[in-house]
Amino acid sequence: MGQGILFIVSAPSGAGKTSLVRALLERDPALALSVSCTTRAPRAGERDGVHYHFLARERFEQAIAAGDFLESAEVFGNLYGTREQDVRDRLEAGEDLILEIDWQGARQVRARIPEAVGIFVLPPSIAELERRLRGRGTDSDTVIAGRMAQARDEMIHGDEYDYLVVNGDFDAALATLAAIVTAERQRQARQQGVLAALLEG
Ligand code: GDP
Ligand code: ADP
């Protein structure tokens, strides 16, 4: 599928995946973020079409039936999905694209696009994960308890990813992510044009 590199970033909720990806996008204009669809209610400050495409459950289910999604999964009782056409268009335009999706969706993407690069972000400790979820101040106690209960089940799937990045010190984790992106761009298979031009010239 296309020419751009597809990166999958997953993490237990609260590990800092969204903050890291946002910072990465700011320092690398050649990277783009896929906007997921979800049936979850918008949080304060979240805008439709920017953070997510917010859909009613019925419309989401119609889109699944129509085969619109590259992947979709139920996470914490809400449906999340990535529209296939968006991903195809952007990769074909040569953009390197990040999917911020859960492990179930990551599996589906890998099955269809084996060259996708998987990155799993980990918190430095379980206690720190809970502190961050509380500190973020966007979720109720019940939602936080649910996400903490799920954290272990998500982390079990860390071994399905190409890279593990511990988000202890934020800047260090960001530098590591940027290094992974840089290294992936230098893969020999992606540099064939450079090699061919040199050999021809
Ligand atoms: P976060 O944990 O603070 O990022 O909370 P969100 O509500 O934004 O995301 C909830 C879960 O849904 C996370 O595990 C995300 O990785 C996952 N998720 C978000 N978008 C998608 C998507 O398009 N597809 C899939 N499969 N999962 C998604
Ligand atoms: P996720 O998208 O994985 O659920 P967020 O990016 O929303 O996580 O981060 C959860 C909370 O933790 C946010 O309040 C964020 O500001 C904070 N956070 C993220 N990374 C770090 C870090 N390295 N050190 C301390 N706090 C962090």
Ligand code: 5GP
């Ligand atoms: P939140 O509701 O906190 O924004 O996201 C909760 C979880 O849903 C996160 O772990 C996030 O990775 C996951 N998620 C967000 N978008 C998608 C998506 O498009 N597909 C899948 N499979 N998971 C997603």
